[in-house]
Amino acid sequence: MTDQTATETAYVRRFQTLDSDDIAQVGGKNASLGEMIQRLSRRDVAVPRGFATTAQMYREFVAANELEEKIRDRLEKLNADKASLEETGQAIRGLIEGGEFPPQVAEQIRDAYRQLSAEYDEEAVDVAARSSATAEDLPEASFAGQQETFLNVRGEDELLDACRRCFASLFTDRAISYRREKGFDHMKVALSVGVQKMVRADEAGAGVAFTIDTETGFPDVVVVNANWGLGETVVAGTANPDEYRIFTPLLHDGAHRPIIEKTCGPKRHKMVYSGNGGTTEEVETSEDEQNGFVLDDDEILQLARWCTTIADHYGKPMDIEWAKDGRSGELFIVQARPETVQSQKRAETLKNYRLTEQGRPLVEGLAIGSAIASGKAFVLTDVNESDRFADGGILVTTMTDPDWGPIMKRAAGIVTDQGGRTSHAAIVSRELGVPAVIGAGDATSAIKDGGDVTVSCAHGENGVVYEGELAFETREIDPTGVPDTATTPMMILASPEAAFRWWNLPVRGVGLARMEFIINNIIKIHPLALTRFDELEDEEAREEIERLTAAYEDKGEYFVEHLSRGIAKIAAAFHPHDVIVRLSDFKTNEYAGLIGGRGFEPEEENPMLGFRGASRYYSDRYRDGFALECEAIRRARETIGLDNVIVMVPFCRTPEEADAVLRTMAEHGLVRGERGLKVYVMAEIPSQIILAEEFAERFDGFSIGTNDLTQLTLGIDRDSEALSELFDERHEAVKRSVRRLIEIAHEHDTPVGICGQAPSDYPEFAEFLVEAGIDSISVNPDRVMNVLEHIARAEGRQ
Numbered sequence: 001m002t003d004q005t006a007t008e009t010a011y012v013r014r015f016q017t018l019d020s021d022d023i024a025q026v027g028g029k030n031a032s033l034g035e036m037i038q039r040l041s042r043r044d045v046a047v048p049r050g051f052a053t054t055a056q057m058y059r060e061f062v063a064a065n066e067l068e069e070k071i072r073d074r075l076e077k078l079n080a081d082k083a084s085l086e087e088t089g090q091a092i093r094g095l096i097e098g099g100e101f102p103p104q105v106a107e108q109i110r111d112a113y114r115q116l117s118a119e120y121d122e123e124a125v126d127v128a129a130r131s132s133a134t135a136e137d138l139p140e141a142s143f144a145g146q147q148e149t150f151l152n153v154r155g156e157d158e159l160l161d162a163c164r165r166c167f168a169s170l171f172t173d174r175a176i177s178y179r180r181e182k183g184f185d186h187m188k189v190a191l192s193v194g195v196q197k198m199v200r201a202d203e204a205g206a207g208v209a210f211t212i213d214t215e216t217g218f219p220d221v222v223v224v225n226a227n228w229g230l231g232e233t234v235v236a237g238t239a240n241p242d243e244y245r246i247f248t249p250l251l252h253d254g255a256h257r258p259i260i261e262k263t264c265g266p267k268r269h270k271m272v273y274s275g276n277g278g279t280t281e282e283v284e285t286s287e288d289e290q291n292g293f294v295l296d297d298d299e300i301l302q303l304a305r306w307c308t309t310i311a312d313h314y315g316k317p318m319d320i321e322w323a324k325d326g327r328s329g330e331l332f333i334v335q336a337r338p339e340t341v342q343s344q345k346r347a348e349t350l351k352n353y354r355l356t357e358q359g360r361p362l363v364e365g366l367a368i369g370s371a372i373a374s375g376k377a378f379v380l381t382d383v384n385e386s387d388r389f390a391d392g393g394i395l396v397t398t399m400t401d402p403d404w405g406p407i408m409k410r411a412a413g414i415v416t417d418q419g420g421r422t423s424h425a426a427i428v429s430r431e432l433g434v435p436a437v438i439g440a441g442d443a444t445s446a447i448k449d450g451g452d453v454t455v456s457c458a459h460g461e462n463g464v465v466y467e468g469e470l471a472f473e474t475r476e477i478d479p480t481g482v483p484d485t486a487t488t489p490m491m492i493l494a495s496p497e498a499a500f501r502w503w504n505l506p507v508r509g510v511g512l513a514r515m516e517f518i519i520n521n522i523i524k525i526h527p528l529a530l531t532r533f534d535e536l537e538d539e540e541a542r543e544e545i546e547r548l549t550a551a552y553e554d555k556g557e558y559f560v561e562h563l564s565r566g567i568a569k570i571a572a573a574f575h576p577h578d579v580i581v582r583l584s585d586f587k588t589n590e591y592a593g594l595i596g597g598r599g600f601e602p603e604e605e606n607p608m609l610g611f612r613g614a615s616r617y618y619s620d621r622y623r624d625g626f627a628l629e630c631e632a633i634r635r636a637r638e639t640i641g642l643d644n645v646i647v648m649v650p651f652c653r654t655p656e657e658a659d660a661v662l663r664t665m666a667e668h669g670l671v672r673g674e675r676g677l678k679v680y681v682m683a684e685i686p687s688q689i690i691l692a693e694e695f696a697e698r699f700d701g702f703s704i705g706t707n708d709l710t711q712l713t714l715g716i717d718r719d720s721e722a723l724s725e726l727f728d729e730r731h732e733a734v735k736r737s738v739r740r741l742i743e744i745a746h747e748h749d750t751p752v753g754i755c756g757q758a759p760s761d762y763p764e765f766a767e768f769l770v771e772a773g774i775d776s777i778s779v780n781p782d783r784v785m786n787v788l789e790h791i792a793r794a795e796g797r798q
Contacts, residue, residue: 027132048197055190065099096168129162174402203326205294206231212317217342226294229270237423246304256641353458359466365440367463373413374469379449413455437463461497482506483792488776499573509577511778518566527625529596541596563632571642613651630668684708696748766790
């Protein structure tokens, strides 16, 4: 077949002749492949070649086999309740699969396949045959996920059969049901088959990428899911894949490696070629595959760059499928379509959910959404059990596909054993606004059918299903119509997982990011148990550390990587605004609670006033642990590129101690003033107020910690219930200290902020801070709007 006829045939179009204007002929999926090959190949985006059959070919096939009336007859029986959906779909698919291509049509498919094989210098190239439904008068209609894909197709006869089966999949039960629900005429919808060179991902890996955060709508990130083998396990949600997040504003500068999250998924099975002509099978992965990442950092960054190039070209967030060829080691983009959930949302009232009572956790998995729901659990093993599911129940199942759609629409919450963030269950849950816990492992066995449960997705990336119906509260936050204030509003954050949830709140950075949360909840291991592992005598702790650090030759690297990426994720959510990261501020009893910690911590009568904060960092008893903290900060700022990170030193008792800490930081590569590094200090000890001038000479800013300052000023243990009525940040002694610090700091051009609930809980305290000249006020996310109102009111009175 000549180049001219290959380009102009009514039945077959090569991808390189297609663009976005051809959706009516070949469907959005195939038009997009052509668009990328034509427009983005010159920008190094690699897309496998192929061709598409046209909608006209499908109609020619139907006419040549005299199927239209037979199909209409079956559909009329369905509409008249004379046949079930299952019977109707099966009958129509049988009619189509029994049809024959007209000889001239079949020959064009054969010719196009021979030409594709020649392009790849193969006698018979292996291809994927993907269905793409379209309608001439409804080119924007979405029929995604309703038709079939056939992988590892090899040979002309196999390809013709795959095309027939793609045509038949226009009448899957879910496709028929969807069109009936939407009022589409079944006979006006046609089907194009995209025939694309298979990428040998069976010998490497594949997955999905989004150019927007799928849970929060944060726009400056690429989210990649990856599993070993063919990508269908990720698309279908049958695997718990790796997940990577890349911060896009720093992606193309050539100086940084802005991977802000890498999560190693269990990846317990993968899809590969069965070796049995044209079929695939799922097999178990090896232990090394389960513990290893599918992509290395260079590949993650290359893929992310391609994704942003595609999104920039289309001018909208994209949902992209990719694959890696295990033989050549090359990455390819195999599909791209617009993202349809977060990108369609408009600015709206944010809802903050919070559990108000404790419960027994049953299972944990990925959190989809940020809501909480409770109700009766219905553990269903098959979609045909839908008649016993009650509206408002919690659906618990192994995994879902489009056939589960009607049940999911009736559910208050969804829980699955399998799946990742791009699985069907996750996608539909987002669309419905229903909280879901995905990939929970053993939910169908751990959750009792008919028992009451609570599904909570309110605490970051991990969702939890609790036993019983727990009480919770909902608070609405309206980010629109925010007053403009001279005092800078900032947030207090601890969890990197929660950072993206609040990216669109009207704040100008983070006034306090607590490092110890990342250490306690993500790393879990005492840093000295990593740097001095050979000294660790606790055998149980040794085994647990070996398990957690199995993928790391250097155990300290486990700490640095997790801490640096956790810090970077918080900094990315608010870039380019300042994010003030407080160095670890555990007390000795809290450090001892970390894995392996008891052998490295002294027992103290009063840990609150003991070996904590600054005193640890330059001490030989913790110096190598502090080195890991410094390296994590350096990596977040310099390698990943989030130089909006400011370091803050807690509980620094004297100027001499400040000098010792700054010297130690410099020894580890964190030199105040170099590369724009600023170092703040927590102002929480009376000595800092008394010697404010000396501290202002050593630090770039102060952040007032009201809890410790009140405790040490009034001599009251802040945890004492007996003295709780006397503990008050608004006491005149505390306020005089605050006012004095602000005055002296401003004389030295040093900014002062404050972190705590008092400004949002007490309007009069916010007014005092504004009158005293505070530069910034930081509060928890759910109190931002309250404190903004208090600040605006106070500034208005001045």
